[in-house]
Amino acid sequence: MMRTIAEINDKINHNNAVVMTAEEVKAKVADVGITKVTKEVDVITTGTFEPMESSGAVINLGHTDPPIKIRRCWLDGVPAYSGFGAVDLYLGASCAAEVTDGEEMKERGGGHVIEDLIAGKSVRVHAQGQVTDCYPRANFETTITRDTINQFYLFNPRNIYQNFIVGVNGGDQPLFTYLGPLQPRLGNAVYSNSGAISPLLNDPDLQIVGIGTRIFLGGGIGYIAWEGTQHFPLQKRLPNHTPIGPAATLALIGNGKQMNKRWVRGCYFKNYGPSLMLGVGVPLPVLNEEVVVRCAVQDKDLVAPVVDLSIPRRVRPTFGLVSYTQLKSGKIVIDGKIVRVAPLASIYLSRQVAQELKQWIDAGKFTLTTAVASITKEGSFLPQDSWTKF
Known part of the structure; x- marks a missing residue:
């Protein structure tokens, strides 16, 4: 079965499109299967609400x-x-x-x-x-x-990491990091991604999203502008195509005058600095069965690396991979030790982003766009090393 975005938009404009959140689709696939969901559902909405410090606003006074x-x-x-x-x-x-x-x-x-x-x-x-x-x-x-x-719009160089790390501290002193405080001797662990409801983990090969894709950004309408900084689609991947660590990122743009403070919140990490909590939702049109196959991924099918941030190097040692099911249980095991774990992303508000975007589409307030270009699937992750002397 094949659909076009134009056909889906026509159904949206006539208020008879079937829209489900990613969480709802996963449950329905488990109940009735991929083929039936593909026939019944037109749009799948995803969402996340997490710190996105590589964000900012363009202002013309x-x-x-x-x-x-x-x-x-x-x-x-x-x-x-x-x-x-x-x-x-x-x-x-x-x-x-x-x-x-x-x-x-x-x-x-x-x-x-x-x-x-x-x-x-x-x-x-x-x-x-x-x-x-x-x-x-x-x-x-x-x-x-x-x-x-005059103008006030967000232009964010790097948002919605496709995946991220789990931070721990194997040292003897507390660390204050971009993931928040990490207690010594593996006293706690923090992860940042919302897992199976996160936008890019439901489109792991970036087949749906692209430059010009209309999205929910901060409670207003935004667009994907380009690949994000530190975009690394060549990250190692599982057989289900999802990455085992930080991978794709997106640059986003949207009108700040139309946004809602519920979805855009300044925050501060002790002894690290200020940042921005941001809600982003991405609609995925069900163009074919493959879209539903990728959206059927569960937290148990997704993993993230446990990284020791006490080592002051660019490449740090890891304690292996853990699933998002383990992370969301609130406890993981590292070297035989039970470690309490908490999300930096708000899982509750991530769900609410997907739900609000669904409501917009149901009401005919939000239609889909066809990407004008794909997000690159290539590109190396280049470091800077001080080997050259001038």
């Missing part, structure tokens, strides 16, 4: 009178990059505030400012300009909201 060519700028004390257009800025989600007014500011970063703008709150701007004949102004201070600036 609008010109002042007299005009200013901004070369240094702070939004609520967080530096924003200003090395391009005169009043264009890029605010990185993991950039930390430089101005500290107590503990609240100390733990504040770009992700918190992005959340505030999406929520409609006011943000303070302090800018310094390069004085030229056409841009004579040297300084500028104001307060902005999302409604008083």
Whole structure:
């Protein structure tokens, strides 16, 4: 059986498309089989809600009178990059505030400012300009909201890892990492991916998603813009095509003015820095039976490597692979020791992302797009080593 995206969109527009979340599809496949699900279901929705620190916002403030060519700028004390257009800025989600007014500011970063703008709150701007004949102004201070600036859109260089690691600490001292605190002597373990409901683990060969694919991004409509940074589709894979560690990533873009603060939240990792929790949902059109076969994957069929972050090297030792069924049980066994484990991704909110996207499609508010180009399946993962002397 074959469908086209145009046929599915026609059913969406007439409110008679059958949409199920990835979790619902897995249960139905177990009940009635692949072939019957393929015939009955038109769209499968996936979702995740997890930290995505390689995110940020493009902001155009609008010109002042007299005009200013901004070369240094702070939004609520967080530096924003200003090395391009005169009043264009890029605010990185993991950039930390430089101005500290107590503990609240100390733990504040770009992700918190992005959340505030999406929520409609006011943000303070302090800018310094390069004085030229056409841009004579040297300084500028104001307060902005999302409604008083021209463009405000998220452009995220690396989101939704196809898989990730499980972090542990085999050393003797606590570690404060991008996965949060790791207790010494294998005191705990943390994983970051939502497993079988995560978008790219349901399309492991990137056959459905591509450049131009419309997605749920932060509670608004977004698009896949390109491969993500550190995109590594050549990662080793299981027979079901899913990777055994970090693999594909995507660059995403979407209008911040349309997003919802429920799905975009600034966060802070103790002694590591600020980041951004972000909800992303990807619809998978059921074009053929192979789509359902890949979406039928269960947590027991997916694995992640247990990595010892106490070793200060790029390539760290591992304690082998564990399944997402084991991870979601709350305990794993490492070298004969039972280790408690917790997710950094919110499994509950990941499910809610997939559910909300399903509701949008059911209501005819969200249609599917055909990718204009594929995400590359090639590409090496290049390191930087200081062997060359100048």
